[in-house]
Amino acid sequence: MSKKPHSVKVPTQYRATAKILKAAVEKQKSIKTLIFEEKHARVRSMHAVLKAYSDNRGAVDSAIETTGLLKDNPNLDPSLAKVLVTELIFVRKKLNGESKPVQKVLSYEEKLKEAISGAGFEKKEPNPRYVRINTNLYSLSQALEYLASEDWRRKELPADASYADFLAAVKALEEDEFMTDLQVEGVLVFHHKWSSYWSSHEFVKQKKFILQNKGTCLAAELLAPPSGSTVLDMCAAPGMKTLHLCNFMKNKGRIYAVEQSTERYRVLCNITSEAGCDIVTPILGDALRMNAENCPEVEYILVDPSCSGNGMQSRMNVCDEEKDDQRLFKLAGLQVKILSHAMTAFPNVKRIAYCTCSLYKEENEEVVKRCLQVNPSFKLLSCKKALRNKWHNVGDTEYAKIGKNVLYCLPDSDLTDGIFLALFEKRRDGEAD
């Protein structure tokens, strides 16, 4: 009796990645959590395929549809098809093994490529890798010397370079080049190809270098507390902006860093201590209970509350996320409460920076509008002017007196995470609108 030959199995790597993609779409769970739970050995390549699918979802889905890959092959699992097409067209550009699904997708390779280029889709290049120098432990000149010794080439722009010149230069970075940022001192810009290289670099482990997206560095840059001043960071963990504020102040003065979650408070304590912050006092508590008694002499405040986070580029979207109006309503309520508290509970406050990693007006312009309405003793400063006009994206100008003063970092044009920033100043006694 002749035995039926065993069919060749789809490599575990592809099956496991397809399983995650399916669960993310059906259960609306975060890809990062699913990868973590999977405990698969090759997490990095799983992450690479899923991130590439998230970035090029339109192209992959439409090519599968146009070529009839799934319609003609009803036994092919749709999630596996997406994973294989992404790997073949956007990641390794080849597939392993002799399994039927792999062979099937390979036989559509030309048609898939034609469908993608015919529809005008281009591969989305990831944004650059930003590395910030922790000047508590390492200076800019030390960092430049170190990079030169490792054969990195510094790409420099003329002193009068515009923001457009800067963005063009970043987009054209060669793989062995780096630049210093135009707006934030101590931020180094590298080709995205080096993202993983820097995440496992010894200097990052030692906290000499901090992996911090340039957009989030604008908060300390705009608040600009002088060295020696007193600062309150109302929503501080994990502490990236606290540490940047500390660097900005040259580790002199005082920073009260408040965090209400016990677990995140521990992270904040560890990071600020390992990063050599002498002036940070971490406080486990609710920002709404802070006042001039438990945080005396506060002059500068950073409000970076919990938000929807829809501007974060590290998040992977593998299906259309619906805007959750109820959640946004709740978040905005808390954001208004905390920002308003910052405006009322600290008599010595001079400036307040408000920041979210959301691109929704409900958490941004709307929050600013509501807080200014109830706190007329504050006015907005122009964020763009504070950046010497070397910036492009501002808020919605339908919001009179607000839109042009607030600032957006937009992933596609500013090559950063999606970030919103507003800068408030306390009016002098009798100062008119």
Ligand SMILES: C[S@@+](CC[C@H](N)C(=O)[O-])C[C@H]1O[C@@H](n2cnc3c(N)ncnc32)[C@H](O)[C@@H]1O
């Ligand atoms: C967006 S994260 C802050 C990120 C941080 N600023 C950084 O740059 O690393 C918001 C943090 O605020 C904390 N938080 C939210 N509401 C708070 C409150 N009422 N009091 C203190 N912390 C709060 C959250 O637990 C969360 O850790």
